[in-house]
Amino acid sequence: MDKRKIILDCDPGHDDAIAILMAARHPKLELLGVTTVRGNQPLNVTTNNALNICQWLNIDVPVCAGLDRGMVRPSPIGESIMIGERDGSGLDGHTFDPLTKKLDSRHAVDFIIETVLDSDTPVTLVPTGPLSNLGMAIRKEPRILEKIDEIVLMGGVYQHGNFTPAAEFNIYADAEAAYVVFTCGRPVVMMGLDITRKALCLPSVVNRIAKIENRASQLFVNLMSFFNRSQKNTFGWEGAPLHDPTCVAYLIDPTCIETKEMYTEIDITGGPSHGRTNCDFFNLMTDKPRNSKVCINLDVAKFWDIVEDCIKLYN
């Protein structure tokens, strides 16, 4: 079976870290590269984190830095508001070795364009941060579209937001870029907060992963133990939602997530609902294209089995 080629575009971030971990070793996936964007933290921090994760797990793929701002508006930093102020590394809980892995000199936007155009088979784009790099890549080189088979993204919500009452952070942070992505004509799979909130990394999950005892489980346990403590302090939850890994779990086994095709429109009006993903759940706007598969349910047990399988693939 051919491996599915993917590019992970992210803003690590605890949950991005686990998405990278899962994407890099699974036999069904071929990770072509990791690109970074401003989101959870400023660009230099998210980039450093991506390099650290790849080095720790011996993931030998290019890491390319991308946009340090939104395409149009100044973008906020997510983590300070949603998770609480800390030391500012964005990956508290784990101590990495001194960093020797080098950043690839290509800009993330150019890396995405070159890699997609050069590939002999279609590429799946997996953004787990604000969509700035992908929006820019589509605008700069629209020929990539015909070689993108699917865009599987973490972002949006059809219920209530986490950054404003209306909007989820990744979409809010660069709503114009999200608008470009959702109107690009390629299939978009939207892992919104509606289902990612169900991927709660409860203490029982952390204990289960701790039994694996390899570098990947060590990273998982350290990051998630910290993440859980901070989420409990901020929101009162016993476990932190592991948003981004749902994208990778879906690529490995789509049966773990139920989707519904619908029209989704991004609010870029600048009003109180700016950055909202208006998902036409009941297909009221029959003249509009069903441009997205919106995720509406997560098989939680199956999801954690996939995460555990991915962690076991490391030495």
Ligand SMILES: [Ca+2]
């Ligand atoms: Ca993220």
